Structures are given as C-alpha cells and as structure tokens.
Amino acid sequence: MAEETSASNFIRDLVAADRAAGKHGGRVVTRFPPEPNGYLHIGHAKSICLNFGLAQDTPGGICHLRFDDTNPTTEDPEYVQAIQDDVRWLGFDWQDRLFFASDYFERLYEFAETLIRKGAAYVDSLTAEEMRLYRGTLTEPGKNSPHRDRSVEENLDLFRRMRAGEFPDGTHVLRAKIDMASPNINLRDPVLYRIRHAAHYRTGTAWCIYPAYDFAHPLSDAIEGITHSICTLEFEDHRPLYDWVVAQAGTAHRPQQIEFARLNISYAVMSKRKLLELVEKKLVAGWDDPRLPTIKGLRRRGYTPEAIRAFCEHIGVAKRDAVVEMQLLEHFIREDLNKRSLRVMAVLKPLKIVIDNYPEGTVEELDAVNNPEDASAGMRKVPFARTLYIEQDDFLEDPPKQFFRLAPGREVRLRYAYIIKCVGVTKDPRTGHVTELHCTYDPATKSGAPEAQRKVKATIHWVSTAHAAEAEVRLYNPLLKADLSKVPADHDWTTYLNPQSLERVTGCRVEPSLKNAVPGTRFQFERLGYFCTDPDSGTDALVFNRTVSLKDAWARIDKGRSAR
RNA sequence: UGGGGGAUCGUCUAGCGGUAGGACGCCGGCCUUUGGAGCCGGCUACCUAGGUUCGAUUCCUAGUCCCCCAGCCA
Numbered sequence: 001m002a003e004e005t006s007a008s009n010f011i012r013d014l015v016a017a018d019r020a021a022g023k024h025g026g027r028v029v030t031r032f033p034p035e036p037n038g039y040l041h042i043g044h045a046k047s048i049c050l051n052f053g054l055a056q057d058t059p060g061g062i063c064h065l066r067f068d069d070t071n072p073t074t075e076d077p078e079y080v081q082a083i084q085d086d087v088r089w090l091g092f093d094w095q096d097r098l099f100f101a102s103d104y105f106e107r108l109y110e111f112a113e114t115l116i117r118k119g120a121a122y123v124d125s126l127t128a129e130e131m132r133l134y135r136g137t138l139t140e141p142g143k144n145s146p147h148r149d150r151s152v153e154e155n156l157d158l159f160r161r162m163r164a165g166e167f168p169d170g171t172h173v174l175r176a177k178i179d180m181a182s183p184n185i186n187l188r189d190p191v192l193y194r195i196r197h198a199a200h201y202r203t204g205t206a207w208c209i210y211p212a213y214d215f216a217h218p219l220s221d222a223i224e225g226i227t228h229s230i231c232t233l234e235f236e237d238h239r240p241l242y243d244w245v246v247a248q249a250g251t252a253h254r255p256q257q258i259e260f261a262r263l264n265i266s267y268a269v270m271s272k273r274k275l276l277e278l279v280e281k282k283l284v285a286g287w288d289d290p291r292l293p294t295i296k297g298l299r300r301r302g303y304t305p306e307a308i309r310a311f312c313e314h315i316g317v318a319k320r321d322a323v324v325e326m327q328l329l330e331h332f333i334r335e336d337l338n339k340r341s342l343r344v345m346a347v348l349k350p351l352k353i354v355i356d357n358y359p360e361g362t363v364e365e366l367d368a369v370n371n372p373e374d375a376s377a378g379m380r381k382v383p384f385a386r387t388l389y390i391e392q393d394d395f396l397e398d399p400p401k402q403f404f405r406l407a408p409g410r411e412v413r414l415r416y417a418y419i420i421k422c423v424g425v426t427k428d429p430r431t432g433h434v435t436e437l438h439c440t441y442d443p444a445t446k447s448g449a450p451e452a453q454r455k456v457k458a459t460i461h462w463v464s465t466a467h468a469a470e471a472e473v474r475l476y477n478p479l480l481k482a483d484l485s486k487v488p489a490d491h492d493w494t495t496y497l498n499p500q501s502l503e504r505v506t507g508c509r510v511e512p513s514l515k516n517a518v519p520g521t522r523f524q525f526e527r528l529g530y531f532c533t534d535p536d537s538g539t540d541a542l543v544f545n546r547t548v549s550l551k552d553a554w555a556r557i558d559k560g561r562s563a564r
Numbered sequence: 565u566g567g568g569g570g571a572u573c574g575u576c577u578a579g580c581g582g583u584a585g586g587a588c589g590c591c592g593g594c595c596u597u598u599g600g601a602g603c604c605g606g607c608u609a610c611c612u613a614g615g616u617u618c619g620a621u622u623c624c625u626a627g628u629c630c631c632c633c634a635g636c637c638a
Contacts, residue, residue, distance in 0.1 A: 007586090070637095071637065074637075074638095128635080128636055137634060138633075138634060139566045139567095140634095169636085170636070172636095184567050184568070184633080185566090185567075185634050186568095186633070187567095191635085193636085194636035195636080210636095212637085213638045217638085233570090233632065234631090235638090236569060236632075237568040237569080237633055240568095261570085266575085272638090314587065314588085316577045318577070319570060320570050320630095320631090321570070321571095322576060322577090324575070325575050327575085327588065327589065328576070328587080328588050328589085331589090332588095334600090334601095338600075338601060402599095404599070414597090417597095452597085456597085457599090458597095458598095459596090459598065459599095460598090524600085526600080527598045527599080550601090551599090551600065551601090552599070552600085555599090556599090
C-alpha cells in the first residue's frame, strides 16, 4: 500500500482533468521560465520539479526551458550558463527546447502594433512619477492619462519612433488601454513597453524598447504552445491581464495560468534580491557558498540531486503560504547519503592517546566496512598503531551517567579494532586541559576475533597519528539567527546573519584512504555526519564540507542536561 | 477601508457529506562494533459562530486572522 508513488496535488489533478477532457488537444506543454538575473535556488527546484515532472508524468508531455530575458539592465550570460548547469545537474533535460523571450522580440513588437491598431494600447508620455499619481490607490480609482485618446496613427507613429530610438529613456511607454478605475490595479492601463537604451546580452543594441513581463510572458507562452503556465501566487491577480493580453493579441493558442505557493525554508535566505546582496557585499563566498540554498551552494555543500528531488516531491504543491522546516531537507539528504556514502574515519578535534601495552613500531592493517547499508561497497584496510587520535568529545574526565564513551578507568571499543581502557590522563599544568590519554588494549578483543564478543557501551572512531592526513573541515550552521518574515521591513536584515554560520576547523586528521579524495566526493565520517570534498581541496590541503550531521542522541541528552 | 488568494497536528501535506491519514519533528522502547541506520509504540490538528443534514473538515451564511497587489522588476 505505502508504495513510493508520486503524491498528487491540485495542479497534477487539474492537468489530468484537462487531458481527460481533451483540452488543448490532450497535449501537456509546460515551461520553466527563469530570468537570467541570478542563480537558481531550492525554490526554483520546486518549480523545475513541478514543471518537468508534469511533462515526464504525462505521455507525450514536454517541458521547455525558456529564459525570460526582457530586462537588459539586470541580465547576464553568466546566469544563463549557470541556470542551464543547475537544471541539468538536478536531472532534467529540455532536449532541443531551449528558448529565449528575446528571440520573440520582433513578434512581440508586431503583437504590440496589433494592439495599437485595434485601439487596445496607446503611447503615454507621462513621467513615471505622474503615472504613479494617475494610477490611484488601493481604494481610490485612477484617472485617465491625457494621452489616452491619441489616435491610432499617432500611437503607431510614436511607437515606431520609440523603437527607432528617437526618444530618451522614460519619455514614453506603451500602455494597455483597459480600465483606470479597475479594482485590480494590474488592469489600470499597465505598461507594455518601455524605452531602455541599454545593450541586451543577446540582442545587443538592436532594440531600445523592451516588453514588460505582463506582455512578454503570456505571449511567449502562447507562441510556444504552452498549455499550463505555472507560476507563483503573487501573479494570481495578474491572471486577468494575462488572459487579456492573449485575447487581444488574438493568438491561435490560449495558455492557462495556474498559481501555486512558493517554497520558503526556515532560517534560509530565499529571496533573489537578498541572495544577490549577500554575494555582492561579499557576506558569503559566492553563489556557491555552502550556506546558501542555491543549487550551486547545496551542490558544493554535498547535497545530491536525488535528495533535492525527493524533498521537492514530498513538500507538495498547494496554494497556502508555507514555511518548510530545514530539518525536512536534512532528512532527505541523510536518507540518500545513508544508503550510498562510503564510511571513513576522521577526527575533527584530535586528542592523542597512547596504548601503553601495544608494541612500539607495530602497524596492523585492520579490515573496515565501507558501507554497512551496501555490501557491494566492500572493505578497506585501516592502519592501527600505538599512538592514535580520538575525538576530544569522546573523552570526559568526569562523565555524567548517560555518557558511554571514554573516561578514566572506562572501556570503549575502537571501531574495527580493540577494546581499550583509559588508565591515565596527562594535562597541561598551566591550563589544566587534557593533552594526552594513556590506555591499555585487550588483544583478545580484536574486531572479528572469536573472543571479541565482549560488549562495551560505546564504540568510537580514531585514526593513527603516523598515518593520518591533515585536513580542514568546514562546519555549517544556519545562515540566519531568525526567520526573516519576522524581521521588520525597516530593519537591516543582514544584522540577522548568524556569525557562527561557518566554523572552520583546522588540524583535523583523516584516515589515509582520503589522501587523494577528489572534490565533490561524499563520505560519511563515522559518527559525525556526511561530508563532501570541497573544490578548495588538494592533495596538500584537504578540505571537507559538512553536508549535514548524523542524528546525535548524545547531543540531545547533553543539551537536555545543560538546559536543566 | 478596493481587489485577489489562503486557513487541517509544532512543520509540510492528504481528504471532495460517512471512523481525520502520511511525512518530518518530538517522546518512549528494541536492536546495534556508528548513541548512525533499522524496527516497534506513542504524541498533537480541522480558525470562530450560526445554519442545512441522520451525519459537516467537506455544503451555506456571517465573522476572524494571514498573504499578495499602488515598478517604466519578474
């Protein structure tokens, strides 16, 4: 019963119903329409999964990738490239259906003349400020521009001269002639074209007038034969305008706009504007900073496309505003990585131990399991010797009752090795800090040996001091100290950045098998979490990012204790 | 105070007049050479008030609360 099937949602249901009713000739054509003015983030992933997923799930369904590049001042080919990379990395394929709204500029222009000819659009010459005043308010109707009744001939002439570059920016716009008293402000003669003497990254200086979203988007959809144009909730009251534009242009095809609630994630920066601000002000390392919910950031952090897709599938699609907890995203990456990542041992904060009764100069190559969840992952050898590093957190001089790890006189098992007992503690006489532990081992308890069955309360990880490689490990915490939705608008939101969002731990020691780890490789550091080799990593300086920690029962207990 | 939307466990989400389900989370327990994973059990919800009905989360009415809209951004 509980098979892993794709959950339905109101959009899937609607599309299925349209197909069943033979609407659009039974075809399903969706599109993902990013503007190339920033990098994609997990919110876009939701839309990508929805649009491409709808196409995939429908026999004959297709999904276009269309760049909505109608604003030359903010767009850049760097973003076009990055967006394509990200969509592909997420696992979706637009095949030969890569489109650009800018490729439609000539046709859109013709549609604009069509509207002018039928008296549905006019050239206005009010300043932006005047236009704002004429627009009215939420509760008061607007009033007609003095230019609203220009003749078709005059409008055509003016519009052509706008195109020809005769006027400076801001002097004229093309407006839809709808209703300045409409209770829906979007219908109060919205701007269709504006003058922008700016080079476009694709069309260069061929144009100095550019279509507005409300004009370009519905018509691009119509041109491409999009059946279901899925967008976010804030466009809901643009839908009458969307339909108006398509009807006035008289296109053969009439696409249907459907809106859903955008994704929000707790303690994550999800607005394009804010992400750009973080990057530009160098508050983060770049668009791929692992603290960012950008696709590039998640990727560098160690997230897999599979986990992101599973997350997007499970959060569902609805119309109510929602804030998904970060823990849910973390759940899906843990679930994925648990099944596939190779286990290795790494010590983040080393504490040296000497096994007093272990022969000096001896090195044993012990057998270690690569992935207990996957027998085909095989085994590897890990060198064991007299002096080792263990995790500082795995020793407590005066442990509470629930602490099962090492303490004076206590025993633990060293993973894949022996049971050891702590017999001595060396401290720095000045600071009182523990600098070294002396232990003894029980040779009969070697992992795999018949007499090794003796139970101890805990197993801890370790590395051999002589064989381990040094590494830097970057730990990440939420970028924000509070949810931005609760931050007053007049506050500088960057003051809510978490100063502890990045914790660089240097002097870590990792087992020798990691010496040649290639950037982008994911591991489980046993008992610690999932880690991914960073692009900054090289053979001389290993760098790992913590993708997500393992669930930590002791941390919870410890937290509960200190809270009391 | 105009218009457009939305309200179901702490968080997401299902339900389409007939016992309110799932996931995350949280709390127990089992198991464990990762305090991981796995397994078992538990926790908590229909915005309010009326009405229709044998029966309402679902339909109706009236409220309440939340989100979006006054860019020549998308």
